[in-house]
Amino acid sequence: MRATVMFGAGDVRIENVPDSHIIESTDAVVVVSRACICGSDLWPYRGLEEFPENGRRMGHEAIGVVEAVGPDVRTMKRGDLVIMPFAFSDGSCVFCNQGLQTSCIHGGFFGIHGNDGAQAEALRVPHADGTLFVLRVDKDDALMPSLLTLSDVMGTGHHAAVTAKVRPGSKVAVVGDGAVGLCGAIAAQRLGAEQIIILGRHSDRIALAKDFGAADVVSERGDEAVERVRELTGGFGVHSVLECVGTEAAMRTAISIARPGGAVGRVGVPQNETMPASQPAFYNNITVSGGPAPVRAYIDKLLPDILEGRIAPGRVFDRTVSLEQVPEGYQAMDDRKSIKVMVEP
C-alpha cells in the first residue's frame, strides 16, 4: 500500500510499504477516507525533530472505514465509519476512565515510535475499542471535513479552552491563528466567552477567526501585543488565554496578557525545556495548564454541535490533496499558503 514517509527535513515521500494488518487481537485496520496535515507535522518537516533511519510514517488524524478487526474487538465491525483520534488508548485504564486518554498507560501516538501514520491508504489502529469512535453518517456526508477535525484540531482547541477555564462571560485571547487557534475561537464561543481576541497576522485566518466569534484582532507582537490586549480589556488582561503555538515567545505573551487569577491553556507543543515568565505567572496567580488533548473524550461533547450545524470547524481546511500530492500539501502549509490541508487518499 501507499503511505507518507518523512526521511528528513523537507523530505516527504509517498512510498510503497507493507500492507497494514492486524497484529494484536484488539487491533483494527482502517482504510483512510480522509486524513490531514497537522501544524505539528511541520516541526519535523522543518528539521526540528530526529528521524529514525528508515524514515517516519506521517499523519495522525483520520476518518476511515474499518476493514478488519482483531478477535477481541467488540464495539465495531468491518464497514463501520470511524473517527480516529491522534492518540490510541485502551479505554479502560485509570487515565482513560478519567477522560485523559492521551496518558493511557497502554496508549501511544500515531505516526511515531513505529506506529502507522494516517497519511496513507490504510493504517493499523491499536486498542480499536478504546480508540475509535463509530460514526452513524455516510462517508461522503457534507459534514465530513468538520467531523474530521474531531480527530485533532477541534478537540485540541476545545482542550485549550477547557484548561484555560473559559466560561460564560469570560474575556478570552487566542494566541496563534493556525487551525488549532481557529478551533480554539470556536470552542471559546461555544463555552460562552463574552469577548474573544485573536492574536495573529494572516488576513485569511483572521477573517475566519472573525466568523468564529473573535471580534478583536491583535496583529502586534511582544510587548506591543500585550499593551494592545490590555487596552481591549479595561487594562487588566483576559481571564483565559488559549496558547496555540508552542514557542517561548508565544508562551511569554500568553502569560503576560492573562489577568491576575487567570489561566493559560496551552496546546501548542512546547519547543523549549523551560517555560518563560515563571515569576510573573507566580506573582499574578496565573494557572498554566493544558497538554496533548484527550480528543477521544471530547467527541461525545462536540459531535452534536457539528451534526446540528452549530459549529463548522471544517472551514479550517482550505485545500484538499490526493495522497500522491501530500508533499505539495506540506509545502503549502509550510509556506503558509494553506491553513490546513485535507488528504483524500
Added chain:
Amino acid sequence: MRATVMFGAGDVRIENVPDSHIIESTDAVVVVSRACICGSDLWPYRGLEEFPENGRRMGHEAIGVVEAVGPDVRTMKRGDLVIMPFAFSDGSCVFCNQGLQTSCIHGGFFGIHGNDGAQAEALRVPHADGTLFVLRVDKDDALMPSLLTLSDVMGTGHHAAVTAKVRPGSKVAVVGDGAVGLCGAIAAQRLGAEQIIILGRHSDRIALAKDFGAADVVSERGDEAVERVRELTGGFGVHSVLECVGTEAAMRTAISIARPGGAVGRVGVPQNETMPASQPAFYNNITVSGGPAPVRAYIDKLLPDILEGRIAPGRVFDRTVSLEQVPEGYQAMDDRKSIKVMVEP
C-alpha cells in the same frame, strides 16, 4: 519606636525609627502583639535581593491591637485585636471581590517598597477595612500562635492545597518541610487527602508533619525522590503537589511526582525567571498554579477550625524572641535550628 531594619545580607538590626502614624484616611496604626520571621525573610538575609539605601523594614505577619484609625475606617476601632495578612488590600476592587486580595489594584505588601514592617513595635496599615480581620478573642489567648499563622503560613499552605486541587481522596505530596510545607500538610488533611507524603529531611519538622497527617516521608532528593514517591503511589505519582520551596530543583521534583492530569500548587517564591520541566508538565497535562496566597480571603474559612481545635498550625513556632532578639531569630532560622520564630515585641 523600635523596628527591624535589614541593611544587607546577614545585617539585621533593631533601630529607632519615626513612630508609625496615620497618613491616608483609610489607614490604621496597629501595635504589634505578635509577629514572626518568615522563610521568605531569609532570601534577603542570604543576600539574594536588593536593598534600598536606608535599609528595608522587615516583617509582614502580625496580630496586634488597633491604636488609631483614619476618618474613613468603618469596621474597626481603637482597641480591636486584628490579624494582619502579609498583603494589604482595599477589599473592594475587582480582584478583592473575587478573593484574590494579593492582586488588589490598590494593594501592596508589608516590609517592601517603603511600607512598614511587622517586626516592630507598631506599623501603619493601609486600607485597614479591606486588610485587617477583627478577632473576638483575648490577646493573650492560648490559641494566639495558631491565629498568628492566619497572617501568612497557614493561609499560604491552604492556598498551595487549593491550587493543587486537593479534594477528598487525593494523594498529595508536599515539597518542603518548612513552616509553609507543614501548614500545607494540615491543609491537605483538612481538605480530605487520603495520603500525604512529605518531602524533607529535618527530623524535627518531619515529626511535626507526621502529627499533621503526613504518614509517608521521602528524604531522598532529585530522581531518587521521584522514584520513591512513585513507589508510594502505585507507580503513577500524586494527584496534587504542594510546592513550598521555590527553587528550580523543588519545582522540577514537584512536576516529576505529579501524575498525569495532576496539579502543582506553588507557593514557594520562585527564584528563577524560567520554570523547569515545561515539556514533562505539558505531555502529562499537569496544571501549575499558585502564587502569593490571598490569605485575607482564607481567614473566614480557617478560623473556625482553629477556634474549635481541629487544626493547630501554631505548632510550627518552636522559638519565641523579643523584638531586640530578632537578629538571633534570623540566625536560628537561617541555621535551621528553628522552624519558625515568633516575635513578641
